[in-house]
Amino acid sequence: MPEEVLAPSVAVTQKKSFLRAARGEHMRIPPVWLMRQAGRYLPEYLAVRADHDFISVCRTPDLACEVTMQPIRRFDFDAAILFSDILIPAIPLGCGLRFDSGHGPVIERPVRSRNEVDSLREFDPREELDDVLAAVKLIRRELPDDKALIGFAGAPFTLACYLIEGGKPDPFRNVKRMMYSDPEAFTKLLNKLADFTADYMLAMIDAGADAIQLFDTWGGILTVAEFRALNLPVLQRIVAALNHSVAPTTYFVLNGMHLASVAEIGADVYGLDWRMPIQSAKARFGTQASLQGNLDPVLLLTDETTIRRAARQIINDAEGAGFIFNLGHGILPDTPISSVDILLDEIRSSRA
Ligand code: 1CP
Numbered sequence: 001m002p003e004e005v006l007a008p009s010v011a012v013t014q015k016k017s018f019l020r021a022a023r024g025e026h027m028r029i030p031p032v033w034l035m036r037q038a039g040r041y042l043p044e045y046l047a048v049r050a051d052h053d054f055i056s057v058c059r060t061p062d063l064a065c066e067v068t069m070q071p072i073r074r075f076d077f078d079a080a081i082l083f084s085d086i087l088i089p090a091i092p093l094g095c096g097l098r099f100d101s102g103h104g105p106v107i108e109r110p111v112r113s114r115n116e117v118d119s120l121r122e123f124d125p126r127e128e129l130d131d132v133l134a135a136v137k138l139i140r141r142e143l144p145d146d147k148a149l150i151g152f153a154g155a156p157f158t159l160a161c162y163l164i165e166g167g168k169p170d171p172f173r174n175v176k177r178m179m180y181s182d183p184e185a186f187t188k189l190l191n192k193l194a195d196f197t198a199d200y201m202l203a204m205i206d207a208g209a210d211a212i213q214l215f216d217t218w219g220g221i222l223t224v225a226e227f228r229a230l231n232l233p234v235l236q237r238i239v240a241a242l243n244h245s246v247a248p249t250t251y252f253v254l255n256g257m258h259l260a261s262v263a264e265i266g267a268d269v270y271g272l273d274w275r276m277p278i279q280s281a282k283a284r285f286g287t288q289a290s291l292q293g294n295l296d297p298v299l300l301l302t303d304e305t306t307i308r309r310a311a312r313q314i315i316n317d318a319e320g321a322g323f324i325f326n327l328g329h330g331i332l333p334d335t336p337i338s339s340v341d342i343l344l345d346e347i348r349s350s351r352a
Pocket of ligand 1: 034035036037038039040049054081082083084085086087099104105152167168169215217329330
């Protein structure tokens with residue numbers, strides 16, 4: 001990000017510890033938020049979901065704002081993440097989306113041929129996802145000044161996996177078939193997704209998002225060469241578009257340790273899963289980017305001593321780096337609230 005875009009007074013008096021860490025500052029007490037921090041492990045979330053289906057919560061600004069704020073009220077996290085889903089844009093793209101209970105997302109009209117790529121609708125996120133943007137505005141108004149608001153999108157490859165497979169992509173048969181047999185159509189699909197994603201994220205920043213996270217949950221299934229040829233260019237394009245704004249961008253890839261070219265994306269922050277030791281990430285990224293992560297979410301299903309030891313290890317390993325504490329992937333629905341309390345107590349214990 002060009003320095004001159006940030007007024008010096010903003011840089012110096014920045015109250016949001018998340019943004020300071022995202023810009024490379026080492027904070028003695030790292031800022032913390034948890035992926036999927038609003039969700040099924042919270043009784044107050046389940047109470048809202050008892051009366052409203054998941055897509056309605058995402059698309060009704062008051063409800064999206066309420067569930068975004070729930071974990072902030074309960075745990076005082078340093079960042080809120082907009083309550084939405086990476087698959088919501090499937091609706092204006094014309095693919096149809098529903099969530100069947102127990103089965104996860106269903107894309108009603110999967111995209112598997114060149115014709116189906118060509119017939120994806122072009123849309124303006126400011127018009128057709130205006131309800132999501134209204135939620136961002138509302139949340140930013142509700143959120144205290146010292147908390148950052150994170151807007152997000154799926155990375156084009158991960159989104160493509162769901163659109164092609166028609167739901168949870170594992171084992172990626174249709175995705176790989178299209179990628180191997182018609183790389184041109186596949187690239188066209190990624191580019192179409194990258195186009196609206198950059199616009200959508202800029203619209204979120206205009207609406208009040210302080211930072212953006214790109215979720216590339218499935219990017220790690222690619223080989224080193226495929227990632228470089230297909231995924232890297234679209235990610236670079238989105239990040240370049242966003243880096244002209246004042247909001248830092250985080251790139252999160254699951255199981256992507258083999259992908260050296262991740263470092264070329266140009267993100268401000270890299271989200272690590274639990275497999276990547278913080279020390280190795282420090283060596284890979286140096287002072288070029290901040291780090292976020294990376295407690296194994298399963299650790300929150302263990303006991304107090306184990307949670308505290310693992311959290312302390314991560315904090316010690318991150319010494320000296322711009323660092324944001326998080327999990328290595330989303331919090332599990334059966335996580336006890338008391339585990340989150342213990343984790344936060346350990347992270348913040350030297351704050352007193
Ligand atoms: O209440 C419910 O039953 C819905 C469960 C749920 C929730 C709470 C889904 C369905 N999505 C969400 C919210 C969500 N999804 C957020 C909100 C903000 C937060 O608190 O973090 C975010 C950032 C996401 C992102 C998302 N959705 C990803 C990327 C990150 C990741 O976890 O890997 C992916 C892959 C999805 C798809 C999705 N949405 C929902 C489910 C069950 C799934 C996964 C399906 C699968 O296993 O492939």
